[in-house]
Amino acid sequence: MSIFSRLRNLGRRELTCQDANTFLAAYLDGALDEQTSERFAKHINRCPTCSSYLNDYESTVDLSRATRVQNAPPELVAETLEFLRLRLKAED
Template sequence: MANFLTEWRRRWMLTCQEVNGFLEAYVDGRLDTTTKAQFERHINGCETCRTYLQQYRATIDLVKEADPANDHPPEPSDALVDETLSFLRDHYEPPTNNASS
């Protein structure tokens, strides 16, 4: 009976700590169907885990919102490419066969 209950619990119930351990995989969409169902069953019945998941997701959203690259167009201006090429041309090693000229 005890074994049956342990197995039943393993299949149907996750602890908050186990749910926490699956957060990264859940947010990344990597959980298999069975574990995802267990995860969501727990979340639906546990306000603490539901709130923690909301904060975890909000953290990711806030990091994306604060992305320094948001202040720059997706393609930086050609000026940066020109600047870089000009810098490189100033710093390339001179060809060794010109050393004597």
């Protein structure tokens, strides 16, 4: 089925797993319109595969976030400022 006929049909029929998958990122952004959001929720509530996938997908996002490093090297700012002062002075 072409992408155009898929989009045409999208407004009428129930979402497939593939449709729901396509909406995951927009769903997490809170960017789905009300109607699509309802249809997405309806599919997720009925489909154990997609419900479990959404759960693990959200965990993936949470895990990425948890890898954030807070500790840049302590001397980083001082070194950077020293470099910039020298360079800007040289160009004055």
